[in-house]
Amino acid sequence: MTLQVYNSYSRQKEVFEPITPGLVGMYVCGPTVSGESHLGHARPYITFDVVYRYLQHLGYKVRYVRNITDAGHFEEEGREAVDKISTKAVLEKLEPMELVTKYTNLFRWAMKQFNNLEPSIEPTATGHIVEQIEMIKTIMTEGYAYEANGSVYFDVKKYAANYPYGKLSGRVMDDMLETTRDLDGQEEKRNKADFALWKAAPPNHIMRWASPWGEGFPGWHIECSAMSSKYLGSEFDIHGGGMDLQFPHHESEIAQSTICHHGKLMARYWLHNNMITINGKKMGKSYNNVIKLTELFSGNHPMLEKAYHPMTIRFAILQTQYRSTFDFSNEALQAAERGLKRLWEAYEALGKLMEPETAQPAADAELDGRVRKLMAEFDAFMNDDFNTAKVLANMFELVPIINGLKDKHVPMSDLGPGTLGLLQQKMALWLETIFGLKMATEADNALFGGVMELLIGLRKEARSKKDFATSDRIRNGLGALGIQLKDEKDGGVSWGV
RNA sequence: GGUACCGUGGCCGAGUGAUUAGGCAGAGCUCUGCAAAAGCUCGUACAGCGGUUUGAAUCCGCUCGGUACCUCCA
Numbered sequence: 001m002t003l004q005v006y007n008s009y010s011r012q013k014e015v016f017e018p019i020t021p022g023l024v025g026m027y028v029c030g031p032t033v034s035g036e037s038h039l040g041h042a043r044p045y046i047t048f049d050v051v052y053r054y055l056q057h058l059g060y061k062v063r064y065v066r067n068i069t070d071a072g073h074f075e076e077e078g079r080e081a082v083d084k085i086s087t088k089a090v091l092e093k094l095e096p097m098e099l100v101t102k103y104t105n106l107f108r109w110a111m112k113q114f115n116n117l118e119p120s121i122e123p124t125a126t127g128h129i130v131e132q133i134e135m136i137k138t139i140m141t142e143g144y145a146y147e148a149n150g151s152v153y154f155d156v157k158k159y160a161a162n163y164p165y166g167k168l169s170g171r172v173m174d175d176m177l178e179t180t181r182d183l184d185g186q187e188e189k190r191n192k193a194d195f196a197l198w199k200a201a202p203p204n205h206i207m208r209w210a211s212p213w214g215e216g217f218p219g220w221h222i223e224c225s226a227m228s229s230k231y232l233g234s235e236f237d238i239h240g241g242g243m244d245l246q247f248p249h250h251e252s253e254i255a256q257s258t259i260c261h262h263g264k265l266m267a268r269y270w271l272h273n274n275m276i277t278i279n280g281k282k283m284g285k286s287y288n289n290v291i292k293l294t295e296l297f298s299g300n301h302p303m304l305e306k307a308y309h310p311m312t313i314r315f316a317i318l319q320t321q322y323r324s325t326f327d328f329s330n331e332a333l334q335a336a337e338r339g340l341k342r343l344w345e346a347y348e349a350l351g352k353l354m355e356p357e358t359a360q361p362a363a364d365a366e367l368d369g370r371v372r373k374l375m376a377e378f379d380a381f382m383n384d385d386f387n388t389a390k391v392l393a394n395m396f397e398l399v400p401i402i403n404g405l406k407d408k409h410v411p412m413s414d415l416g417p418g419t420l421g422l423l424q425q426k427m428a429l430w431l432e433t434i435f436g437l438k439m440a441t442e443a444d445n446a447l448f449g450g451v452m453e454l455l456i457g458l459r460k461e462a463r464s465k466k467d468f469a470t471s472d473r474i475r476n477g478l479g480a481l482g483i484q485l486k487d488e489k490d491g492g493v494s495w496g497v
Numbered sequence: 498g499g500u501a502c503c504g505u506g507g508c509c510g511a512g513u514g515a516u517u518a519g520g521c522a523g524a525g526c527u528c529u530g531c532a533a534a535a536g537c538u539c540g541u542a543c544a545g546c547g548g549u550u551u552g553a554a555u556c557c558g559c560u561c562g563g564u565a566c567c568u569c570c571a
Contacts, residue, residue, distance in 0.1 A: 031571070044571045169566075170501060220569080242571030249570090273571070274502095280563070284570060319520070320510065325503080325564075332509045335521030342520090345534085389511055393519035403535055407528090410536095468530060475532080486534045494534085 003058065005238075006323060006385045008246065008270040009168050013385055016269065018237050024060045025236035026052065027228040027267065029245055030122070032069040033103035034088055037110050038290040039313070039328065040242075040276050040283040046314050046436075047273045047322040047386075048240045049116040053434050054382060065231050066119040067224060068107075070100040070126050071217055072207050096207050100126075110293045113310040115436045121231050125223040129209045132218045132226045135260055136197045136211075144259045148188040150200030150214040156193040159255050163263070168254060168270060169247035195252050197222050221252035228266065229257060239267035243274055244282075273322045278303075280327060291328075305330040308337065311437055315340040318388040318435055339396070344439050345496065346399040347427050349406045355420045362416035367401070371419055374398055375426045382434075391430065398423070407489045456485070456493045 003016040018024045028048045031041055045066075055062045088099060104124075111118075125132075136152055139145040144155050159165055160173040173193070196219035201208040208215045228236065234257070241250065250270065257266035275282045278289050291301050299307030316336035320326040362368035374394045381390035402423075404410030412420070431437050455474055462470035475485045478495070486494050 029571075032569080038571090040571050042571085047571095171567075172500075244566070244570055247566060248568085275565070275571075277564075282565070282570090286568090286570075316509085324510080327509070329508075331507095331521075335509060337521090339520045342534095387511080390518080393511065396519055400536065407535060463530080466530075472531075479533090484533065487529070487532085489528070489535080496534095 003383045004385055005269050005271060007268075008272045009265075014269070018060065019235060019268065022059070022061060024055050024062045024238065025232035026055070026062060026064050026238040026240065027224070027232055027236060028064070028066045028119075028239075029224060029241035029249070030067040030069060031107055033100050033107060034072075035103060035285075036292045036294065037103075037107050038283060038292045039296055040290070041107075042110075042114065042293065042313055043276050043317055043322075043326070044240065044242050044273045045111060045116055046114055046317045048271075049114070049436060050318065050388060050434065051238075051240070051271070051386060052117060052119075053436060054386065057429075057434055063121070063232060064117075064119040065121045065123065065228065067227055068104055068122060068124045069223065070097075070104065070124050071129075071223070097126075106294075110310075113293075113297065114314050115311070115438045117436070123227045123231065125218065125227075126207075128223060128227050128230070129218065131230055132222045133198075133209075133211050135222060135226045135229075135256065136218075138260045139197065139256060142259050144255075145197055146190065147213055150216060151188060151196060152198040152213055152219075153189050153194040154197050154252065154255060155190065156195065156255065157191045159259070160193075163255070163258055165255055166251060169251050171247060171251070195219060195221065195248060197256070221249055222256060224249070225253045225256040225260070225266070228253075229261065234261035234266065235264050236267055238269045238271060240271040240273070243272040246272060274325045276326050276328055278328045283328070303330075305334075308333050311439060312337045312340060314435075314437060315392075319392055321385075321387055321389050323385070340437075343392075343395060343399060343431075344437075346402045346406075347431055350402045350424055350427055353402075353405055353412070353420060353424070355417075356412050359417035360413055362414060362419070363411065364414035365416070367410070367414050368416045368419055371398065371401060371415065371423060375423065378426065378430055388435065391435075395427070395430070398427075452483075452495060456495070459485070460493070 004013045005016050006012070007014045026048070028044065031037055048064075048066075052062055052064045136145065139154065140147070140152065144159055145152050146155060156165060157173075165171075166173055198211060198213055198216050198218060200214055200216045205217070207217050209217060228239070239250070239253075254266060258264065277283065278291070281287055281289060283290055291303060295301040295304065296308055296313065297310060299305075312333060313336075316333055317326065319336060319339075326332075374397055377394055378391050381387040381394070384390075401410060405412060405415075405420075455478065459471045459474040462468070462474070478485060482497055484496055486496070488494055
């Protein structure tokens with residue numbers, strides 16, 4: 001059973017084989033920190049966090065590089081070249097670096113809320129200007145870039161004559177060149193399809209660095225080529241990012257890196273997550289339909305009926321295969337919230353179950369077999385291009401069995417020796433280690449737990465005296481505080497927030 | 498306009514030739530002082546029209562509808 005991934009480059013599922021056995025290099029395009037992260041950003045970083053975790057689970061030593069884009073891009077190519085970050089900085093009267101730091105910190109905070117592991121390296125574009133300039137120089141030396149008025153452009157037409165430009169994004173070069181004719185304001189470029197490697201900075205531009213071509217700033221795509229090869233080598237295993245980055249960003253990265261590394265394809269496997277949509281439309285600044293992560297967590301947005309816990313979002317994203325769109329709605333998130341609660345409560349109950357002392361063959365061999373099969377399929381589903389949705393579906397099939405064991409509808413003896421232990425181990429592994437789900441509970445707090453024990457004891461006493469007025473007062477009072485008491489079948493009481 | 502992709506029960510979503518996906522919501526029942534939770538049972542869906550096939554949500558064609566990329570974008 002081997003891992004298969006859908007490679008956007010070949011448009012098919014392929015067996016995953018790292019270039020160096022045992023080691024995996026993975027580069028994922030990070031955020032542009034010129035503004036606050038929104039729900040759309042949650043998808044790639046949760047998706048690739050699970051990929052990262054799963055690869056490690058498979059025993060690979062993974063170097064996970066995710067950049068922070070903190071140097072400006074062009075607002076709208078074809079019009080005036082505007083550095084996105086410097087424009088915003090003027091509006092907010094902030095230093096560019098101050099702005100970038102603010103949003104970088106906010107981004108990292110959000111990643112922590114989602115319980116995403118930190119990447120091995122999180123390089124910034126501004127920290128790698130030297131490497132980018134070096135790379136541009138190499139491309140010029142190789143004859144695939146030209147200078148015009150202090151800017152440097154990549155010669156796409158020349159590149160396309162020798163290499164398959166457009167293969168990743170399924171673009172036909174001739175079509176792209178044809179649109180050249182009726183385009184204006186692009187005098188500097190030889191062809192419309194050319195893209196900037198270096199942009200001369202206009203006088204009022206705040207972010208600027210000295211270069212062989214004068215003061216300016218790097219083009220959008222060069223940072224990822226420079227940083228990925230610096231930390232992962234000229235050929236590495238996985239390159240990930242959102243589907244919207246396929247063109248032009250990833251296509252251009254490939255072109256730059258191919259020239260610098262003499263024809264080597266920079267990454268073997270190109271993984272692209274699909275978009276999060278809202279009312280069927282991609283969430284994005286240009287659509288004016290973004291929900292920022294801070295708004296999502298606080299519920300402070302006209303479109304939101306309530307606040308959503310980061311784990312609810314993580315769970316909802318994992319319930320969808322990463323290559324499908326996920327259509328956001330309050331209903332969808334609330335469904336995820338309840339589903340996660342049920343799953344997690346079963347998981348916690350599972351941890352408290354004990355296997356019988358004496359090992360006996362399964363009294364219900366069919367059930368025992370089903371439990372084992374459902375668990376075994378976790379790996380198979382995940383190996384099929386990270387189908388987290390199917391793994392979760394299987395977990396939900398285990399929930400009634402676990403709850404049955406807890407309530408003693410299902411006698412423990414129905415399961416064969418070792419099955420319960422395996423189930424406990426597998427659920428912990430998958431839910432927490434691989435899927436990265438984590439539920440902070442007040443039960444972890446010893447002091448609070450003690451207080452709860454006391455209240456539950458008092459209520460129990462009242463109930464035994466049929467003093468339901470008091471028992472209901474305790475339960476309702478706690479309920480008003482958001483703590484729910486549940487009377488269990490065996491006379492015990494459980495509670496949750 | 499070009500290039501891809503998608504259209505699954507009230508909602509979200511798996512699924513690429515024959516299986517009940519799964520979740521949420523809804524209905525009934527059981528347990529229970531009541532409640533909540535839990536358990537059991539219930540929906541036979543796959544845009545439309547043709548075709549291929551013993552058999553199609555799944556393959557092919559057409560129609561309709563939608564989305565994404567072609568410009569910054571996760």
